Amino acid sequence: MNAKLAAAIGWLAGAAILAALSLTLTGYHADLFRKLLLTATLAVGYNFQFGFAGQIAFSHYAFYGIGAYAITILSTRFGLALPVAALATIGLSALLALMVAIPANRLEGFYIALATLAFAQLFVVVMVQGGDFTGGPDGLFGFDAPTIFGARLAGANFMLVVSALFLANLALFAALGRSWFGRACRAVRDDPEAAAAMGVDVARTRIAVFTLTSSLAAVAGMAYAFADNFVNPFVFGIDAMFVLLFMVLIGGAGRHAGAVVGCVFLFMLPEYLGDLVGRFHLLAYGILMVVVMMFLPNGIIGLWDRLAKRLRPEPAR
Amino acid sequence: MTDLLELAVSILEAGGIYALMALAYLVVLRPTGIINFAVGEWATLASFFSVATLGWWNLPYIPGAVLALAGVAAIGALTEQATVRPMIERGAPILTPILILLGMVVVYREAAALGFGTQNLRVPPPLGFGRIDLGPIAIPMQSAVVIAVSGIMLAGTWAFFERTIWGKAFQAVAIDRVAAGLMGINLRLVAAFSFAGGAAIAGTAGVLQAPLTSAHYLMGLPLAIKGFSALVIGGVGRVEGCILGGLVLAACERLVMRYAPIPSGFAIGVPLLLMILFLLVRPTGLIGARGRT
Amino acid sequence: MSGTGGRTLLTVRGLAKRFGGLVAVDDVDFDLDDGEILGIIGPNGAGKTTTFNLIAGALRADAGSIRLRDAEIAGLPAHKVAARGILRTFQHNRPFKGMNVLENLLVGAHRRVRARPWAAALGLPSARREDAALAAAARETLAFVGLGDHAASDVSKLSFGQGRLLECARALMGEPAIILFDEPAAGLTSVEAERLGGVIRGIAARGIAVLLIEHDMRFLLPLAHRVVVLDRGAKIADGTPAAISREPAVIEAYLGRHAGAAA
Ligand SMILES: Nc1ncnc2c1ncn2[C@@H]1O[C@H](COP(=O)(O)OP(=O)(O)OP(=O)(O)O)[C@@H](O)[C@H]1O
Ligand SMILES: [Mg+2]
Numbered sequence: 001m002n003a004k005l006a007a008a009i010g011w012l013a014g015a016a017i018l019a020a021l022s023l024t025l026t027g028y029h030a031d032l033f034r035k036l037l038l039t040a041t042l043a044v045g046y047n048f049q050f051g052f053a054g055q056i057a058f059s060h061y062a063f064y065g066i067g068a069y070a071i072t073i074l075s076t077r078f079g080l081a082l083p084v085a086a087l088a089t090i091g092l093s094a095l096l097a098l099m100v101a102i103p104a105n106r107l108e109g110f111y112i113a114l115a116t117l118a119f120a121q122l123f124v125v126v127m128v129q130g131g132d133f134t135g136g137p138d139g140l141f142g143f144d145a146p147t148i149f150g151a152r153l154a155g156a157n158f159m160l161v162v163s164a165l166f167l168a169n170l171a172l173f174a175a176l177g178r179s180w181f182g183r184a185c186r187a188v189r190d191d192p193e194a195a196a197a198m199g200v201d202v203a204r205t206r207i208a209v210f211t212l213t214s215s216l217a218a219v220a221g222m223a224y225a226f227a228d229n230f231v232n233p234f235v236f237g238i239d240a241m242f243v244l245l246f247m248v249l250i251g252g253a254g255r256h257a258g259a260v261v262g263c264v265f266l267f268m269l270p271e272y273l274g275d276l277v278g279r280f281h282l283l284a285y286g287i288l289m290v291v292v293m294m295f296l297p298n299g300i301i302g303l304w305d306r307l308a309k310r311l312r313p314e315p316a317r
Numbered sequence: 318m319t320d321l322l323e324l325a326v327s328i329l330e331a332g333g334i335y336a337l338m339a340l341a342y343l344v345v346l347r348p349t350g351i352i353n354f355a356v357g358e359w360a361t362l363a364s365f366f367s368v369a370t371l372g373w374w375n376l377p378y379i380p381g382a383v384l385a386l387a388g389v390a391a392i393g394a395l396t397e398q399a400t401v402r403p404m405i406e407r408g409a410p411i412l413t414p415i416l417i418l419l420g421m422v423v424v425y426r427e428a429a430a431l432g433f434g435t436q437n438l439r440v441p442p443p444l445g446f447g448r449i450d451l452g453p454i455a456i457p458m459q460s461a462v463v464i465a466v467s468g469i470m471l472a473g474t475w476a477f478f479e480r481t482i483w484g485k486a487f488q489a490v491a492i493d494r495v496a497a498g499l500m501g502i503n504l505r506l507v508a509a510f511s512f513a514g515g516a517a518i519a520g521t522a523g524v525l526q527a528p529l530t531s532a533h534y535l536m537g538l539p540l541a542i543k544g545f546s547a548l549v550i551g552g553v554g555r556v557e558g559c560i561l562g563g564l565v566l567a568a569c570e571r572l573v574m575r576y577a578p579i580p581s582g583f584a585i586g587v588p589l590l591l592m593i594l595f596l597l598v599r600p601t602g603l604i605g606a607r608g609r610t
Numbered sequence: 611m612s613g614t615g616g617r618t619l620l621t622v623r624g625l626a627k628r629f630g631g632l633v634a635v636d637d638v639d640f641d642l643d644d645g646e647i648l649g650i651i652g653p654n655g656a657g658k659t660t661t662f663n664l665i666a667g668a669l670r671a672d673a674g675s676i677r678l679r680d681a682e683i684a685g686l687p688a689h690k691v692a693a694r695g696i697l698r699t700f701q702h703n704r705p706f707k708g709m710n711v712l713e714n715l716l717v718g719a720h721r722r723v724r725a726r727p728w729a730a731a732l733g734l735p736s737a738r739r740e741d742a743a744l745a746a747a748a749r750e751t752l753a754f755v756g757l758g759d760h761a762a763s764d765v766s767k768l769s770f771g772q773g774r775l776l777e778c779a780r781a782l783m784g785e786p787a788i789i790l791f792d793e794p795a796a797g798l799t800s801v802e803a804e805r806l807g808g809v810i811r812g813i814a815a816r817g818i819a820v821l822l823i824e825h826d827m828r829f830l831l832p833l834a835h836r837v838v839v840l841d842r843g844a845k846i847a848d849g850t851p852a853a854i855s856r857e858p859a860v861i862e863a864y865l866g867r868h869a870g871a872a873a
Contacts, residue, residue, distance in 0.1 A: 056412070103597045110352045110415060114545060115596045118589040121542065125589070129582040172731055179730030179737060180716070180723045180744075183709065187717045190706040197666060197700075199692035199721040199784065208727070238538065242423060249416065254708060280431055286423030290400060293417045297409070 015167055022159035030159065032271070034227055037162045039244070040263045041169045041220045047248045047259035048173045049213040052182060054189025055206060056113040058241050059100060062120035063214040065236030066093050067221025069127060072140050072231055077133070082146045086222055093218030094211055101210035105203050120238060127233035139232030146226060153226055162223050169216060174256055185209055186254070239282070246289040252299025261300050322454045324575065328567045330460045333467030334522045336563025338544025339551065340474060341519035343559055347491035348511045350411050351401065355418045356519040357541025358425035361534060363389040363520030364527035365433045367440050378443035386520045393516025394509050396421060402508065422537075430534040442528035463525045470521055475556040487511070519544075539585075546588040549595045552602025561603055566591060617644050619819050620665075620696075620788060625674035625684075627660055634660040636843035638674070642788065647810065647820040649834030649851070651827070657843040658823045659701055662790050665821075666698045667691035678787070693721050695787035699777035699794060701823075705765040712761040714776060715748035716741075718783035748783055755779045755809050771802035778809055788819045795829045807833055831855065 018037075025033050046060045070092055074085035100119055104112050127134045134140070145154040153161060176182050184205050187195035192202045225231050243266065251262020266288075270281040296303055341356040366385035370376045376384065400421065401414045443462055448455035478484035489497040490507050498504050522540060523532075530536065543566060551562025566588055574584040595602060620642040627635040635657040642648050650658050663669040665676055667688040676684040683691055692698075697718070706714050722744065725737035752758050755775045760768065768776060774794055781789050791810065795803040803826070810833060814820050824830040830837070831851040839847040839860050847857045854860050 107596055107600065110412075111596060111600070114352075114549070115593055118542070118546075118592045122586050122589045122593075125583065125586040129580050131580075171733075175733035176731045179733070179741065180720065180725065181727055181730045183713055183717050184720060186708050186713075187706045187720075190708050191704050193668065193688070194700065194704040194706065195717065196688035197668065197692055197698050198717050198780070199689050199697075200717070201689045242419065245416075246420065246423075280427055282423055283427035283431065286420050286427060289420035290417050290424060293413060293420065294400060294403065297413070 011167070011171070015163070018163035018167065019160060022163050023156050025159070030155075031227075034159050034162050036264065036267050037159075037166045038220055038224050038227065039247075039267055040260055041162075041166045042217055042244060043247050043251075043259040043263040044166075044169050044173050044256060045213040045216045045220075046244055047251075047253060047256065048177065048185075049209055050245070051248060051253035051255070051259070052177055052189065053185040053206065053209040055210060056110060057104070057116040057210065058113055058238065058245075059116035059120045059214065060217050060244060061236045061238075061241040062116075062123040063093055063097065063217040064221035064224065065123060065127070065231070065233070066096060067218030068225040068231045068236075069134065069140070069221075070218070071222040072143060072225045073133070075146065076140070076143045082148060089218060089222055090215060094215045097211040097214035097218075098207070100214070101207040104210070105206050117238065120236075120241060124233050124237050127236075134233070135231075137233065139230065139235075141230040141232075143229050145229060158223075158226060162227075165220065165223055169220075170256060170260070172216075177256065181205075243282075243285060246285050250288055250292045250299055252301030255299075255301045258299050258301035261304075265300065319453050324571060326454070326456050326460055326464070328564065328571050330463045330567075331571065332560075332564035332567035333464055333471070334526055334540070334563070335543045335547040335566050336471055336560045337467050337518055337522035337525075338540050339547035339559035339562055340471065340556060341515045341522070342544055342548050343553065343556070344474070344518060345511050345515040346553065348487050348494075348507050349401070349405075349414075351414050351418065353415075353418050353512075353515065354541055355396070355421045355425060356515060356544060357537030357539075358422050358429070359389050359393060359516045359519035359537075360523030360526070360540045361429055361532070361537040362392060362425060362523070363516075364440065364523035364532040364536065365429055365438070365534075366520075367524045367527055368433065368438045368532050371441055372439070382443075382524050385524055386517045389520035389523075390513040390517040392425075394513040397509050397512035401512070402505065405508075422541075426534055426537060433532070433534065435534055437531035437533050439531050440524075440527035459528050463529075466521065466525055470518065471556060471560055474518070478556060542592075543588050546592040546595075548602075549592050549600075550602055552604040554602075555604055558602055558604040565603070618642070619644050619646075619679060620821075621675075621677040622665070623675045623677075625661065625664060625676065626672050627657075627664055627669060628672055633843045635664065635671075638840065638843075638845050640838045640845065640848060642819050642821060644819060645814055645817050646836065647814050647822055647834050649830045649837040650821065650823045650840060651825070651830060651837060652840035655842075656840040658840055659792055660843075661840070662698060662792055662821070662823065665691070666696060666790060692784065695721070695784070696790065697781040697784045697786040697788075698790035699774075699781055699792055701792040701796070703770070703773040703777055705768075705773060705776055705780075707765055709765070710761070711752065711757065711763050711765060711768070711776060712745065712748055714765060714780050715751060715783045716744055718780035719744045719748065719785075721784045744783075748779075751779045751782050754812065755782070756805060771798050771806075774798060774802070774806060775809065778806070778813075782813060782818075786818060788821060789813060791820065791822045791824075793823050793825060795824060795826050803829055827855075 021033055042060060042064060049055050049057060049060065067089055070089040071085050074080045074088055075082055080088065100116065104115050107115055128137050130136060145152055147153065151157050184195065184200045187198065187200055188202050188205050196202050247262040247266045248259050249262070250266060251260065252258025266285060269284060273281055273284060292299060338356060338360065341359065342353060345351055345353045363385050366388045367382060370381035370384045371378065400417050404413045404417065442459045444458040447458045449458060449461055478488060486497070486502045487507060489500065489502060490504065494504065526536070526540070547559060547562035547566045549562070550565050551558030551560070569591055570584055570587045573587050574581055618641050623639050625635055625638040638661060640648070650661065652658050660669065664671045667686050667690065671684050674684065675682060678694055678696065683694060706717060709717070723740065725740050729737040749761055752761055755778055757772060757775050757779060760772065765776065778794065794806055798806060807829060810820060810822065822830065822834060834851055836849065837851050837854045838845055839854055847854045847860045849857070
């Protein structure tokens with residue numbers, strides 16, 4: 001009962017902090033905040049796909065882009081009402097995710113990474129070459145922030161929505177991760193044959209995880225489209241995908257807190273390195289990633305666990 | 318007719334470079350089991366090194382190119398020593414070095430940008446910008462160089478694997494690591510050598526490409542993707558597969574660019590589509606592997 | 611022929627598997643009754659593990675039928691065989707390394723889970739209650755095999771023998787009709803082997819049929835109700851432990867050679 005209460009208080013406190021930040025931050029900091037939340041939402045989902053289910057796919061940012069492009073095109077070009085456009089976007093991205101997941105499931109190990117990398121690159125190529133329909137290399141911009149229930153989704157409203165989206169993703173993946181489904185995922189990751197011997201349908205588990213996480217990436221992408229009312233193909237390229245992978249690995253793959261910590265850490269790093277490293281923050285990311293993989297295989301969160309254990313010896317159970 | 322011959326030359330030229338990139342993957346993958354995405358950045362580094370040796374220091378072409386390749390080979394071997402070997406010795410899963418090398422992709426690339434800048438740097442071609450007159454067509458000199466050098470390199474690697482005791486040792490390690498180790502093959506040496514060799518081969522592709530397109534810090538990823546597509550198309554296993562894959566890929570790409578009624582930008586998607594198609598329909602490629610991979 | 615006089619649970623007929631030119635399992639027949647411990651012995655490479663893999667669906671048989679209470683299960687994929695109540699251990703311990711001991715057991719309980727995926731995703735009370743009930747069952751099972759103190763341990767912290775017990779406990783968590791044990795006593799100290807023998811007896815006493823591959827005759831003979839002997843893929847004897855240890859073909863093919871080598 002105590003643990004449950006503590007968890008509830010934790011969630012409420014988190015929600016309160018995010019709400020307070022949404023209502024107070026302005027200008028540059030507001031921009032940083034909402035992009036950070038969107039990236040963290042992606043990181044939590046990617047961590048489930050990669051850290052929990054062990055799928056090394058490079059298509060997460062592509063689905064983010066699919067969500068952003070689809071909602072923009074459906075609502076501006078086809079003039080669909082926002083809820084309709086949103087549902088259609090989710091349906092479309094789930095369908096695409098299934099179309100990638102079912103054949104990719106037959107591939108072994110790192111070949112999934114390559115097939116999904118090719119898919120992600122193709123997405124960028126198609127968006128760049130899509131002419132007026134996709135806005136080509138310039139992307140789509142200048143469309144209006146949507147209005148729901150009379151509230152314009154901009155400024156603090158938008159940040160509240162993104163905060164809720166992040167918390168909902170975190171809560172969903174936390175619940176899933178704790179449940180039999182999360183255990184089945186981790187079993188499939190650790191030893192697919194042994195998992196099957198326990199009755200886990202390996203193919204179905206993999207396909208379900210990929211479809212769910214990819215669709216939720218597309219949902220985050222829908223929100224992204226209205227962060228600046230601007231979508232551009234190069235935002236969804238392979239560099240962003242690598243950084244997302246680095247975030248999860250540096251924070252600690254397979255742990256929700258790890259994904260969030262890694263995301264905040266890498267996201268904020270350039271702010272502090274600032275002029276010192278200039279545009280070469282990617283170099284810092286790469287070096288950090290290599291060093292963490294070599295010396296902290298469980299990431300920052302693993303280090304934290306070790307410290308916490310040392311400070312507070314485990315009570316007798 | 319002239320048209321077709323020119324097309325054939327451009328296919329051989331691009332195919333040679335793609336085949337070299339595929340081979341760079343293979344040389345590392347076979348003995349170590351590591352899919353190494355950093356091959357593209359090795360090509361980048363070598364082409365920047367050639368900017369230094371040929372453009373800045375004005376060395377004669379052959380010593381300059383060899384020096385650039387030696388540099389990148391040393392970087393390959395050092396990377397293996399510093400990041401891959403400790404993980405293998407620690408008994409980490411094979412995914413760990415693969416991910417570390419993914420991190421190294423970014424490290425190499427950004428370091429190259431830091432050292433050489435983000436602009437295009439021209440590299441002087443070894444035999445100038447002239448053309449060789451071959452009756453119906455005149456081949457650009459650099460195309461001839463690319464075809465000749467990549468052909469020699471591919472044939473040389475093939476001969477190494479098929480005809481020398483060292484090459485046999487590589488094959489033995491690829492087929493059964495443990496047994497090869499017991500037979501007295503020095504696994505560490507093979508791993509270091511495979512990284513150095515892979516870097517030199519990818520570097521050759523970079524040095525050949527540089528005079529055509531200039532050296533640029535982002536040139537690695539497209540090469541890495543094309544090399545991988547060629548590898549998958551040809552089949553992960555043999556030098557012949559790399560060559561065939563490189564040529565098939567180049568042929569598809571050039572034919573689409575020339576004849577297909579689509580915007581030329583879509584041609585970039587051809588290797589991606591071909592790779593996906595082969596992964597799904599024929600994952601063993603055109604020429605299957607030999608032994609276990 | 612049956613050791614316990616129970617109903618026949620598993621019927622294997624004409625089972626065959628070849629790998630290239632090698633006939634690993636050659637026209638094997640046997641029955642397994644309710645609550646029975648059936649031993650399978652045979653020299654190295656006799657086809658014991660392959661037989662298990664065929665039953666468990668990890669490999670596809672070239673010929674033959676495997677019936678679980680009159681339902682044909684040959685050709686089903688591994689997870690469907692497990693779902694029908696046949697769970698296995700592996701000859702070499704294969705714990706899920708990224709999970710603690712308790713979580714490993716809960717994966718074993720996969721076939722008992724009734725909560726729907728969306729209930730799990732939303733953390734609905736029904737799903738949480740089921741989870742808590744399974745966790746309680748897992749703690750009991752851990753106590754039963756003697757790992758009661760290790761619920762929260764990392765699997766890497768377990769000794770080899772404890773790893774074996776974990777394999778047993780994980781399979782047991784699925785409340786199977788049949789458990790397949792592949793050389794569970796190999797590599798154990800005699801004390802550990804004795805404890806494991808007790809656990810296996812306890813499993814049979816719960817009414818679970820046990821198919822037990824074992825090399826070590828001293829471990830197997832007191833435990834098994836009946837023994838099938840394989841040699842080069844084929845069944846060469848089938849009977850009570852006492853009967854098969856008198857069978858000349860067995861002594862020649864297995865006991866003689868093995869005892870000679872081990873002496
Ligand atoms: N996947 C496989 N591919 C090829 N041959 C195999 C395969 N699995 C087993 N074999 C061969 O089939 C034969 C039977 O092997 P199996 O593992 O069933 O023997 P076993 O009776 O379990 O032996 P052990 O006592 O050593 O565990 C052996 O010769 C083995 O080499
Ligand atoms: Mg065996």
